[in-house]
Amino acid sequence: MKLESIAFNNLRRRKSRMAFLVLGLMIGVATVVTLVSLSSALTADIQHKMENYGANILITPRSDNLSLSYGGITLGGVSVDSTEIQQVDLEKIMMIPNNRNIAAVAPKVLGAVEIGQERVMLMGVDIDKEFHLKRWWSIDGLAVTNDRQLVAGYAVAQKLGLQVGNKITVAGEEFQISGVLAKTGSQDDQLLIGSLPMAQQLLNKNGTVSLVEVAALCSECPVTDMVKQIGSVLPGVEVSAIQQVVKTRMHSLEQFRTFSLVIAGVVLLIGALVVFVTMMGAVNERTREIGIFRALGFRRSHVMRLILMESSAVSLLAGLLGFLTGMGATEAILPFMTEQEVKTLWDPALGAGAILLALVVGCIASFYPALQASRLDPTEALRSL
Amino acid sequence: MSFVQFSNLHKVYNSDAVEVKALDGISVEIEEGAFVGVMGPSGSGKSTMLSILGGLCHPTEGAVVVDGIDLYQLNSEKRADFRREYLGFVFQAFNLIPYLTAEENVMLPLAVKKIHSRQKKEMAHSVLQRVGLGHRAGHLPNQLSGGEQERVAIARALVNEPPLILADEPTGSLDTGTSREIMQLLSVLNKEGQTIVMVTHNDEVRSYFDRTLLLRDGLIAKDVCKREELYARVG
Ligand SMILES: Nc1ncnc2c1ncn2[C@@H]1O[C@H](COP(=O)(O)OP(=O)(O)O)[C@@H](O)[C@H]1O
Numbered sequence: 375m376k377l378e379s380i381a382f383n384n385l386r387r388r389k390s391r392m393a394f395l396v397l398g399l400m401i402g403v404a405t406v407v408t409l410v411s412l413s414s415a416l417t418a419d420i421q422h423k424m425e426n427y428g429a430n431i432l433i434t435p436r437s438d439n440l441s442l443s444y445g446g447i448t449l450g451g452v453s454v455d456s457t458e459i460q461q462v463d464l465e466k467i468m469m470i471p472n473n474r475n476i477a478a479v480a481p482k483v484l485g486a487v488e489i490g491q492e493r494v495m496l497m498g499v500d501i502d503k504e505f506h507l508k509r510w511w512s513i514d515g516l517a518v519t520n521d522r523q524l525v526a527g528y529a530v531a532q533k534l535g536l537q538v539g540n541k542i543t544v545a546g547e548e549f550q551i552s553g554v555l556a557k558t559g560s561q562d563d564q565l566l567i568g569s570l571p572m573a574q575q576l577l578n579k580n581g582t583v584s585l586v587e588v589a590a591l592c593s594e595c596p597v598t599d600m601v602k603q604i605g606s607v608l609p610g611v612e613v614s615a616i617q618q619v620v621k622t623r624m625h626s627l628e629q630f631r632t633f634s635l636v637i638a639g640v641v642l643l644i645g646a647l648v649v650f651v652t653m654m655g656a657v658n659e660r661t662r663e664i665g666i667f668r669a670l671g672f673r674r675s676h677v678m679r680l681i682l683m684e685s686s687a688v689s690l691l692a693g694l695l696g697f698l699t700g701m702g703a704t705e706a707i708l709p710f711m712t713e714q715e716v717k718t719l720w721d722p723a724l725g726a727g728a729i730l731l732a733l734v735v736g737c738i739a740s741f742y743p744a745l746q747a748s749r750l751d752p753t754e755a756l757r758s759l
Numbered sequence: 760m761s762f763v764q765f766s767n768l769h770k771v772y773n774s775d776a777v778e779v780k781a782l783d784g785i786s787v788e789i790e791e792g793a794f795v796g797v798m799g800p801s802g803s804g805k806s807t808m809l810s811i812l813g814g815l816c817h818p819t820e821g822a823v824v825v826d827g828i829d830l831y832q833l834n835s836e837k838r839a840d841f842r843r844e845y846l847g848f849v850f851q852a853f854n855l856i857p858y859l860t861a862e863e864n865v866m867l868p869l870a871v872k873k874i875h876s877r878q879k880k881e882m883a884h885s886v887l888q889r890v891g892l893g894h895r896a897g898h899l900p901n902q903l904s905g906g907e908q909e910r911v912a913i914a915r916a917l918v919n920e921p922p923l924i925l926a927d928e929p930t931g932s933l934d935t936g937t938s939r940e941i942m943q944l945l946s947v948l949n950k951e952g953q954t955i956v957m958v959t960h961n962d963e964v965r966s967y968f969d970r971t972l973l974l975r976d977g978l979i980a981k982d983v984c985k986r987e988e989l990y991a992r993v994g
């Protein structure tokens with residue numbers, strides 16, 4: 375028989391009150407957990423997409439004829455026929471101060487070609503780098519391995535009725551379709567992709583490229599600096615950070631997060647109030663009991679400890695259940711918030727945080743009632759019947 | 760020096776701007792091993808006196824010294840320690856904790872003591888045996904009869920082997936037969952050397968006391984030792 379066993383027996387034999395306390399706090403914690411894990415899953419999702427995207431810097435010719443958007447990013451003015459970037463200049467990119475942050479430089483040449491009646495965009499790429507960089511490309515068939523092969527974007531394949539293994543004639547030359555891209559929802563769907571030298575020759579653009587993607591594959595890359603550095607070694611081209619796109623998405627995510635924090639705060643406050651009111655009621659109800667404890671020689675601090683022990687136990691349970699409920703809710707909600715399958719992150723730190731949060735809120739909410747209880751005059755307490 | 764000394768105790772309650780003089784100057788000494796009954800009409804200050812002796816309620820004036828300890832010179836935490844070490848309380852309303860079994864209720868005064876839990880169990884078991892409830896250890900209060908609950912309360916008062924037992928109308932809510940059993944139990948304990956101060960307004964149990972303090976309007980109207988009573992009867 376210790377203080378713990380009194381607390382334990384009280385909770386065990388007064389289940390409904392304990393259930394009420396647990397529930398009040400649990401709802402608060404679950405809300406917080408749901409919102410936090412949702413936003414971290416969404417952040418992770420964006421980061422993941424970003425990493426898959428590979429490139430975070432785009433180099434395009436300076437021009438303002440035609441607006442070309444690539445990968446969902448408007449690149450300012452890029453005309454297919456505008457001045458091209460000299461391929462030999464690209465070596466300079468590797469000489470920027472932050473060159474060690476450059477994971478890959480992927481040049482491509484773009485141009486329209488006629489296939490039968492249709493006009494299609496042909497993109498010549500550095501096959502090794504491009505297919506490595508675009509890890510999210512899922513290809514039915516194989517990637518391009520030589521100059522006589524092409525990979526067709528989803529929409530192109532649809533339009534031309536192309537299948538893996540088909541032969542097509544482009545500008546009088548015959549190519550084999552080695553693979554078809556699964557739908558990406560981006561510009562890539564509209565492309566025929568082949569090797570850079572082949573495309574340059576076919577498009578009559580030997581030695582030039584229309585677009586260069588630079589991948590700086592690190593989480594904390596000084597992309598802004600790198601953009602400036604590249605701009606200075608390659609005058610006359612447009613260098614832009616794809617980060618801007620991510621930034622806008624991150625911004626809306628940030629807004630979601632702020633919003634969820636406010637909601638979570640409100641719900642948690644309500645949870646704390648529930649605990650406070652219930653504890654207050656419990657203490658009033660237990661006035662007599664506390665008088666007995668005091669008469670039997672419990673110090674004020676013992677009474678405090680007893681009550682805080684009970685509320686910690688309740689909070690601990692509420693924290694754990696709240697965490698599990700919150701994670702469950704996240705699993706349920708997440709599929710509606712992203713088009714792709716995003717994994718819920720079972721973060722032990724979040725679990726620990728949830729339990730800690732419940733403990734702090736539960737103990738703060740019951741501290742005052744506990745203090746009141748310990749201050750009761752034992753005779754008054756015993757009298758109240 | 761006597762075991763318990765009250766000197767010039769006054770207690771004034773101020774409730775709703777009305778002053779109630781519950782005790783109006785009580786000075787009395789109680790010897791170790793005594794079985795003292797405190798009697799008197801309702802409202803005469805019996806419970807107040809017992810609470811003050813129990814260190815539960817500050818007197819307005821005067822001092823209580825138990826075993827050389829001036830209770831109201833101690834701070835409230837120390838007074839709690841005093842209660843734990845020196846006193847066993849038995850209340851009229853039993854005051855058992857409803858969610859604890861008989862055994863757990865008995866162990867309550869030990870809950871904050873640093874004793875091995877096996878030893879606590881043994882102590883509880885032995886006092887329960889002594890009050891004849893060894894077989895009811897695992898029952899919750901609401902599964903026990905009034906008399907049994909009072910025995911549990913007495914066992915709880917005894918478990919700590921306190922020098923002084925304070926009982927406020929322990930038979931107040933029991934029928935005559937059960938009252939008698941409880942009084943016999945207390946009497947046996949007293950014979951074994953236990954000092955007991957008991958408040959009652961039940962004249963029938965008077966014969967068990969070896970000293971009776973009669974309160975009236977916050978004052979001791981009569982202080983009768985059994986011996987004197989017997990002499991009085993013979994004379
Ligand atoms: N907490 C209190 N506040 C105000 N008056 C009280 C309080 N406790 C007792 N009294 C008053 O003090 C007097 C003595 O009470 P009490 O000691 O309980 O008498 P008894 O136990 O002899 O019936 C009564 O008039 C009672 O109303």
Ligand SMILES: [Mg+2]
Nearest residue numbers: 805806807927
């Ligand atoms: Mg009374």
